């Protein structure tokens with residue numbers, strides 16, 4: 001059975017601005033999104049800022065009512081059976097909000113355990129286990145306001161697991177963590193999956209999705225633009241080579257000119273300190289270099305290399321971004 | 325509910341601003357009230373003490389209960405609260421109760437303290453009836469607070485509108501002077517506000533101006549109101565939570 005099914009889900013936000021002329025502005029945050037997640041699968045929802053990831057997760061966690069379409073969790077409708085869905089899911093929204101900062105980590109967990117009707121005896125046993133698992137043992141009596149970002153994030157994870165939910169939603173769980181903290185958290189996520197939980201994870205880090213997820217849906221501007229295994233997504237760009245050119249100060253119309261070249265499939269620019277790195281996707285391989293250089297004349301160039309495309313390139317191509 | 329009660333208490337205890345409201349302000353009010361009353365008759369004194377206590381309770385009900393919901397929205401805890409299987413009504417009942425009891429205890433404490441320092445006796449003419457009335461009043465006020473709090477969930481800047489509710493209820497509730505002084509058309513308005521009945525019961529029991537059965541009658545009215553509020557809140561919360569999930573007002577993003 002599928003743990004999660006999403007059918008033609010839509011969400012439109014209305015906001016009014018202006019006091020005198022009440023103009024109603026509509027933002028389509030999620031548009032006709034459909035997918036299924038198998039039980040025990042770790043599924044990634046990958047997309048740039050504002051793509052509609054959080055909005056999708058909020059609809060699936062019963063916090064927002066869709067403006068169209070339906071979704072089910074373990075066969076239960078997220079709108080009609082919201083009350084039955086709630087005890088069976090856990091979620092975290094990346095960042096530091098959603099905790100009581102003036103209480104200790106332990107009190108936060110005790111409180112949420114009671115909100116989820118976790119039996120007191122069970123909670124007594126499970127809370128220390130979870131604290132151990134997320135590495136907060138020994139710090140649980142300190143107030144959350146004194147915690148570091150990473151500690152708060154890990155407390156969130158413990159909170160989401162208190163009632164041993166079957167389905168987990170992790171919205172950008174590594175947001176704001178340092179590389180070591182992010183890696184530890186990814187290990188934790190992997191472990192949760194081996195505990196046979198169904199997990200939907202959102203991220204805008206390609207490598208994170210690659211390292212963790214069995215399947216990835218790429219979402220851009222509210223729509224799913226690709227859905228496959230990481231390997232299959234990579235195949236989409238396998239026939240291409242990426243030429244990376246280091247340079248200093250490139251203008252938008254230069255980029256546009258490169259993009260317009262007939263052998264260029266896609267271009268993206270990445271900022272690295274004062275330099276920029278131009279990633280040019282082309283089937284031509286190293287032969288493209290001379291023409292590219294010609295088109296960049298007058299600019300100070302650095303290193304030029306050619307390489308195999310990665311999943312990141314596939315992603316960048318899908319969401320079509322010159323923004324990193 | 326009990327844990328929500330405890331958590332709210334502990335959060336308040338560590339919040340400097342709220343703490344000021346709970347501990348220091350009643351002391352100042354009590355000091356001023358009793359200072360002005362020096363030399364007046366003891367009946368009048370108890371009237372003012374009970375009256376200003378009622379205004380304090382009402383302010384707490386309006387502001388602390390509601391603000392704690394606004395606070396949850398800001399800290400991002402309103403969403404997990406709503407998404408948990410626990411009934412939001414029960415959680416909020418615990419929170420409002422915590423706020424009301426806290427301010428009640430501190431007010432009683434303040435008056436006792438100040439009256440001791442001044443050597444100014446505060447006598448309740450029917451202490452037992454008074455304390456039972458107090459208990460019933462708390463139940464009915466908290467039930468009323470449950471209804472009030474729901475508006476904070478629905479309308480993110482309800483706090484601003486609440487300011488306009490503070491004084492009319494002082495007056496309509498007859499906290500500080502009898503409603504007989506008001507124009508006749510306002511009387512029915514007073515009758516549908518539990519705070520009015522709470523004021524009647526508490527003043528009556530404190531000064532001994534009402535008979536036992538009259539006071540018991542107000543308990544009946546307050547309890548009936550409480551039952552109505554609690555029952556109505558079931559439906560109200562369903563409607564309001566649905567609306568909040570449709571309008572995306574559970575979080576501050578986008579508003």
Ligand SMILES: Nc1ncnc2c1ncn2[C@@H]1O[C@H](COP(=O)(O)OP(=O)(O)OP(=O)(O)O)[C@@H](O)[C@H]1O
Nearest residue numbers: 013027029048049050051052053054055572577578
């Ligand atoms: N409550 C709201 N009211 C109005 N518009 C909203 C609201 N919440 C989200 N949006 C809009 O919906 C779109 C999708 O936002 P969403 O938060 O789902 O994106 P996201 O993929 O989670 O992005 P990020 O990576 O930045 O977290 C954005 O354009 C956003 O401005």
Ligand SMILES: [Mg+2]
Nearest residue numbers: 053054055171
């Ligand atoms: Mg998001």
